[in-house]
Amino acid sequence: MxxxxxxxxxxxxxxxxxxxxxxxxxxxxxxxxxxxxxxxxxxxxxxxxxxxxxxxxxxxxxxxxxxxxxxxxxxxxxxxxxxxxxxxxxxxxxxxxxxxxxxxxxxxxxxxxxxxxxxIPLGPLCREDCPGFCPQCGADLSEGACGCDTSIKDPRWSALEGLKGNLPD
Ligand SMILES: [Zn+2]
Ligand SMILES: [Zn+2]
Known part of the structure; x- marks a missing residue:
């Protein structure tokens, strides 16, 4: 009551x-x-x-x-x-x-x-490093790698790739 x-x-x-x-x-x-x-x-x-x-x-x-x-x-x-x-x-x-x-x-x-x-948290995660889904095939990456080659294609990503070498990981 x-x-x-x-x-x-x-x-x-x-x-x-x-x-x-x-x-x-x-x-x-x-x-x-x-x-x-x-x-x-x-x-x-x-x-x-x-x-x-x-x-x-x-x-x-x-x-x-x-x-x-x-x-x-x-x-x-x-x-x-x-x-x-x-x-x-x-x-x-x-x-x-x-x-x-x-x-x-x-x-x-x-x-x-x-x-x-x-x-209540906005946009919660099941764990900090949850990998989510593969952007190409939609596989649940927490259950293992799907085998897609995600290292390619989109020019926006290749621009980022170029940057990546200069950033601490
Ligand atoms: Zn998750
Ligand atoms: Zn995939």
Whole structure:
């Protein structure tokens, strides 16, 4: 229901310096991501709240999983990511990046949702040196060389070949 992510901060606001820790595991569906890149694995949240004179600082991390495909070989990928969180909540937001404290409550859910979405890598790779597909025959080069001679033809490439000798490998 997302309830562990709605925190009453009356006590925190009363005494600057007061802290509170939040540990929760929340179903992905509670976030309503509407984004297929978020894998359906519960998101765990470990947050530290601290009351300041101008609001409540929230810091910690969310552990979530994203899914997608390698941009070179299109292999399906699912990976864990740890998203660092550091945000400010204010009753009357002065900071343009601050989230609002409504009825003495802070709702951590939209904050976690936004940070998780931003953290998903664009154009992921299954591994750093994924060779992808052969540009000539389309073979998956991670399963072995296809035997195509790729050293030729396109004049744009031969220009690069000329350069190559002068560059450190
Ligand atoms: Zn790949
Ligand atoms: Zn080939």
């Amino acid at each position: 997302g309830l562990p992510l709605i925190v009453n901060v009356v006590e925190l606001l009363r005494w600057p310096g007061t802290t509170k820790d939040i540990l929760a595991t929340v179903e992905v569906s509670d976030f309503e991501f509407e984004d297929a890149r978020v894998a359906d694995v519960p998101i765990s949240i470990n947050l530290h709240l601290e009351s300041l004179s101008n609001g409540v600082a929230v810091s910690g991390a969310a552990t979530a999983h994203w899914q997608g495909e390698c941009r070179r070989c299109l292999a399906p990928l699912t990976q864990m990511m740890i998203v660092d969180l550091s945000e400010l909540y204010q009753a009357v937001p002065e900071d343009p990046d601050a989230y609002e404290i409504v009825n003495d409550q802070i709702n951590l859910l939209p904050m976690v949702r936004e940070n998780v979405l931003v953290a």
